[in-house]
Amino acid sequence: MGNEPSGRGVSTSVVHAFEILDQVAAAGSEGITLAALSGGASKARSTTHRYVTTLLQLGVLCRDDGGRLHLGARLLALATELLDGDILRSVAKPILATLGAETGETVHLGVPTGGQITYIDKVESSHSVRLVSGIGHQIALYCTSMGKAVLSRLPPEDLDAVLASPRPAVTAHTLTGRDELLAELARIRASGVSMDAEENELGVCCVGAAVVDRRSRPVAAISVSGPAARMTASRRAEIAPLVRDAARAIEEALGYRGRVPAPVPGAPTEASR
Structure with missing residues (x-):
């Protein structure tokens, strides 16, 4: 050797x-x-x-x-993980940069790892007051916009396995009940975007969307995050289609054919929650 x-x-x-x-x-x-x-x-x-x-x-x-x-x-699986991560970052980077420029807020790219989401790339906000986070930081699935976006696209058996784990309240806004979380995931599945209204951190709100592969399995997620004072319900509603379109653009750039579903008529919007 x-x-x-x-x-x-x-x-x-x-x-x-x-x-x-x-x-x-x-x-x-x-x-x-x-x-x-x-x-x-x-x-x-x-x-x-x-x-x-x-x-x-x-x-x-x-x-x-x-x-x-x-x-x-x-060995192939391990090599694929390395290559996919590099390719994902490379492909997503210009799309994330555009999304950051359009919203002015912090943009994250993350992948599901071991029951959490791990940040693998980030675009900083143009504002002086911004979200503090770092590459490699891990966040929970059940109380974050990226995590809930991923959960909404899991097969029922995989989702059941995740929901079998404890879900402690991180803030007073965290959804911890199984039924209320399932209802939330149904809304996300219908609209293609997820919201975190101070569920993971007080004073921080996020809009997220899953990136899915050809079989509609979640392989990554993106989010736009910012202070709650700027990320009001109406502002989140404005940002939502930009996030959804960015996730779709990453899927297309990767050659995936999975598509985020169009909003279901009559489905609750963020502003009505």
């Missing part, structure tokens, strides 16, 4: 595991046998077998019908 790390704090087990991955990768589509792998690795056959067994269980390696080893689908 080239450029093998050395020194304090380096795990030799991890190093040897990557030695194995490098050898399997070098074998190409034909794969490699355990015997050949043991001969080339720096550890004895029994140790190599133990590493391989673990890597197989993790899905990092796989074995074909002939017993030859290949790189596993888990």
Whole structure:
């Protein structure tokens, strides 16, 4: 393995595991046998077998019908996560910049991770009084505009799993009851936009929308956020179509065919809530 790390704090087990991955990768589509792998690795056959067994269980390696080893689908999934995140940011950046210029407020791009939303990009507000946030910051699903937008597009079984978790009140405006949250998600699903009226942070209001893939699964979300004094109900209603259109533009730029549904006639608007 080239450029093998050395020194304090380096795990030799991890190093040897990557030695194995490098050898399997070098074998190409034909794969490699355990015997050949043991001969080339720096550890004895029994140790190599133990590493391989673990890597197989993790899905990092796989074995074909002939017993030859290949790189596993888990590596592809991890690489896809990295590439998708980079591509998503690259594609969304000019759209987010336009949305920021149109609204004058802070714009976020986030992805669902481990039951939360993680910010992966941001456009700062042009106002001197603005929302304080940072890339990598995580927010809850049930009480934020981006989170609720994502929840509104989840399949029923996935939504049930999320709603089975505790939902403590973050502010006096947080929706914590299952029925009231389901009703809120139905409104979001109908209108294509979600609202956070000081549900996650007092003095801050947001308008969000989900970015969905070809199968209408939520892969990301965007939001426009600002102080409640500026983000009044009427202002949120003005911003809502801009956010919805921006989410749709990101979907189209990514080559997705999912579409945010048009508002349902008679559905409650933000101003009427």
